Amino acid sequence: MKPLLIATTNRAKLDEYRILLHGFGLAPLSLHDAGVDDHTPEETGATFADNARLKARFYFARANLPTLADDGGLEVDALGGEPGVRSHRWLTEAAAAAHGGSLDLALAEEVIRRMAGVARERRTARLRAAAVLVYHEHGQIHERVSEAAIEGVIAERVLTPVRTGFPYRSVLVLPDRRCYLGELPEEEAARLSQRRTALEALRADLERIAGMR
Numbered sequence: 001m002k003p004l005l006i007a008t009t010n011r012a013k014l015d016e017y018r019i020l021l022h023g024f025g026l027a028p029l030s031l032h033d034a035g036v037d038d039h040t041p042e043e044t045g046a047t048f049a050d051n052a053r054l055k056a057r058f059y060f061a062r063a064n065l066p067t068l069a070d071d072g073g074l075e076v077d078a079l080g081g082e083p084g085v086r087s088h089r090w091l092t093e094a095a096a097a098a099h100g101g102s103l104d105l106a107l108a109e110e111v112i113r114r115m116a117g118v119a120r121e122r123r124t125a126r127l128r129a130a131a132v133l134v135y136h137e138h139g140q141i142h143e144r145v146s147e148a149a150i151e152g153v154i155a156e157r158v159l160t161p162v163r164t165g166f167p168y169r170s171v172l173v174l175p176d177r178r179c180y181l182g183e184l185p186e187e188e189a190a191r192l193s194q195r196r197t198a199l200e201a202l203r204a205d206l207e208r209i210a211g212m213r
Contacts, residue, residue, distance in 0.1 A: 001027040002210050005034050007059040007069035012165030017068070019190045020199050025210035034063045048072050048085055048130035049145055056132040056143070066136075066209045068202075070195060072129030074168040076154060078122045079114055083107075087168070104167035108158045111171045115154050123154040127168055127181070131198040135209050144205050148197035155180060 004026040006017050018028050031037035041058040045051035051071035060067040073087020083090040091106050115123060128149040135142055152172040159170040159180045169182035169189065181189060190196060199206075 001025055003027050003029050003034075003065055004206070004209065005029050005031070005036075005059060005063050005065045005067040007031065007055045007067050009037075009040060010165045012163060013070075013195075016186075016190045016193065016195060017199075019187055020193075020196050021206075024203075024206050026206065029065070031059065034059075034065060036062045043071065043089075045071070046085065048128060049132070049147060051085065052130045052132040053143070053145065056134045060134040060141075064136075067134050068131065070129050070131040070198065072127065072194060074111065074125060074172070075128055075149075076111065076115070076123075076125040078118050078124075078154075083111075102162065104164055105158070105160075105162045107167040108162050108170045111154060111168070112156070112158055118154075120153065124151070125154050125172060126151045127172060127194050129194040129198050131195065131202060133202050133205055135205070137208065142205065144202055146198045146201035148194045148201070150174075150181070150192060150194045150197075152181065159183065 006014050006028050008014055009031065014030055021028050036059055041054055043051045043054065045054055048071040052069050056067050056069035059069065073083060075081045075084050091103065091110060126149040130145065130147045133144045152174050155171050155173045159182050162170045163182060170180060172181045174181055
């Protein structure tokens, strides 16, 4: 199978991509597998796509392997779209210390705190992701971008325990399923995720990398 570098330091996200890429004829590699985990780029983009592009280009240049990166987070309508592109940098490490050292729990609880008293019809939100794929073909560098989102509403309380790496699945309820996204089994959550939809838009390129086209 052809290698595909998954440009993330988030172990939970890496595991999910391994589920989502099953059957593509690709071997997902971690940054550690590729020997490029000693530096990380600063995420200074104004949008999810900006940050995903920044990471994909950075690691592609270092590893010289087909590289998939994404950036994403939670957008809450009643909070003006926050935390948005700052989803993983919304709070400080000091805030995490107040929650037993768990930044994921702190992020989830901050969403619920800020949404206190907001009526159900105004609790709409979504998890959004932008994925960027960079690869060589016939001496040329190709770059593809896709974006997707999964819609829901913000719950009244945090679902615990909060899964490491996926804090906002513990606050987003899927109305059609009447449950938290975080309550679903891992493989079902992966199939419903915004990353799966974004990945499907890149299928032709992924299959090309794998030699299936």
